[in-house]
Amino acid sequence: MRLLTHNMLQCHARGCTTRNYPLRFEEVRLDTEEKTEVNPDFIMGMLPKLDWAALRTTAMQLGMTELPEQAPDTTMDEATIHALHAILLDTRVMEGKMVCDGCGHVYRIKDGVANMLLTEHEV
Amino acid sequence: MPDPIPVDSQLALDAEEKEERYVHQVYEAIAGHFSQTRYKPWPVVEQFVQALPKGAVGVDVGCGNGKYLGLRPDIYTIGSDRCASLVAIAGERGHEVMCCDNLSLPYASERFDFALSIAVIHHFTSPERRAAAIEELLRVLKPGGQLLIFVWAMEQQGRRKFDPAHPDVFVPWVTRANQLPKPQREEDAPATTEAAGEGEERVYQRYYHLFVQGELDALVESLPHTRIVQSGYDRDNWYLVVAKEDAA
Numbered sequence: 041m042r043l044l045t046h047n048m049l050q051c052h053a054r055g056c057t058t059r060n061y062p063l064r065f066e067e068v069r070l071d072t073e074e075k076t077e078v079n080p081d082f083i084m085g086m087l088p089k090l091d092w093a094a095l096r097t098t099a100m101q102l103g104m105t106e107l108p109e110q111a112p113d114t115t116m117d118e119a120t121i122h123a124l125h126a127i128l129l130d131t132r133v134m135e136g137k138m139v140c141d142g143c144g145h146v147y148r149i150k151d152g153v154a155n156m157l158l159t160e161h162e163v
Numbered sequence: 164m165p166d167p168i169p170v171d172s173q174l175a176l177d178a179e180e181k182e183e184r185y186v187h188q189v190y191e192a193i194a195g196h197f198s199q200t201r202y203k204p205w206p207v208v209e210q211f212v213q214a215l216p217k218g219a220v221g222v223d224v225g226c227g228n229g230k231y232l233g234l235r236p237d238i239y240t241i242g243s244d245r246c247a248s249l250v251a252i253a254g255e256r257g258h259e260v261m262c263c264d265n266l267s268l269p270y271a272s273e274r275f276d277f278a279l280s281i282a283v284i285h286h287f288t289s290p291e292r293r294a295a296a297i298e299e300l301l302r303v304l305k306p307g308g309q310l311l312i313f314v315w316a317m318e319q320q321g322r323r324k325f326d327p328a329h330p331d332v333f334v335p336w337v338t339r340a341n342q343l344p345k346p347q348r349e350e351d352a353p354a355t356t357e358a359a360g361e362g363e364e365r366v367y368q369r370y371y372h373l374f375v376q377g378e379l380d381a382l383v384e385s386l387p388h389t390r391i392v393q394s395g396y397d398r399d400n401w402y403l404v405v406a407k408e409d410a411a
Binding site for chain 1: 217218220236237239241243245247250251254259260261262263264267268269270271272274275276
């Protein structure tokens with residue numbers, strides 16, 4: 041699972057409405073080996089679609105500290121574009137957990153695929 | 164192929180149990196064979212995806228083996244399916260996928276430019292659950308975002324014939340225990356339900372609700388903040404393009 045996908049994820053357990061975003065990673069194994077082609081237009085186009093604060097918090101949890109506090113404007117330099125591409129698209133969470141800070145629910149990631157299904161009583 | 168069987172209204176299962184037994188368990192069992200039969204994008208879906216603006220971000224809920232996930236490199240689509248086996252197949256193909264349920268999507272509200280719901284809503288076993296599934300898709304769309312829905316039509320002109328008196332049916336899926344991984348179309352499936360000598364034949368019953376003309380339109384119009392942009396019939400399905408309107 042890519043971090044761009046994680047930026048859209050929110051806890052959906054029954055009754056969980058506060059501090060349900062973003063989900064916090066725990067015990068993750070990342071794969072950053074595969075480098076995909078950088079498309080500057082795509083990265084710049086993603087900026088308004090991101091929750092920047094959530095992305096920055098998550099990246100820092102994973103030890104990636106290069107994102108500035110404020111979202112860059114559309115005149116990003118090349119280094120920033122590459123850094124964002126590496127975080128959003130070339131960082132894959134292969135194994136681990138996503139924990140909701142609101143209700144404590146744990147979602148598991150296995151073989152790069154998140155299982156976001158809830159059991160019947162959690163829906 | 165075996166004929167569809169009307170769902171007995173006395174079937175002593177609630178809506179969720181029916182979906183668990185006649186949809187979820189069936190897809191887990193047939194995923195490999197099913198995936199071999201699903202490789203050609205339907206033209207209306209392809210046109211919808213090709214018309215999206217560059218950089219669009221969307222979801223394909225009920226993505227199956229992911230055949231609509233790789234159509235364009237300049238948009239971002241998150242696929243999901245209730246069936247873990249199909250999600251695994253889509254993931255192995257390099258698509259961005261997860262396992263989740265259409266009735267409770269794990270996405271923040273109003274974050275997506277588009278949503279695909281291709282051959283999914285007809286698997287929900289009550290009008291309330293079909294409406295809830297569409298509402299959940301609308302929830303994650305931004306105002307102005309678009310949803311494409313395809314559902315099976317009662318009025319199919321092909322080899323399947325349905326009885327308007329029975330809109331809820333079990334449609335058989337026939338597979339052999341030793342089914343070889345070679346592209347095969349659903350049409351080529353064996354025609355009997357009896358066990359054959361070589362390669363034991365298994366018949367799985369999948370639940371479908373067949374939509375009559377106008378039914379999907381009425382369902383969508385009953386939901387708030389929707390506007391039907393396009394409505395049509397293609398390949399045995401009714402389809403709609405729905406825009407999410409501003410709440411104001």
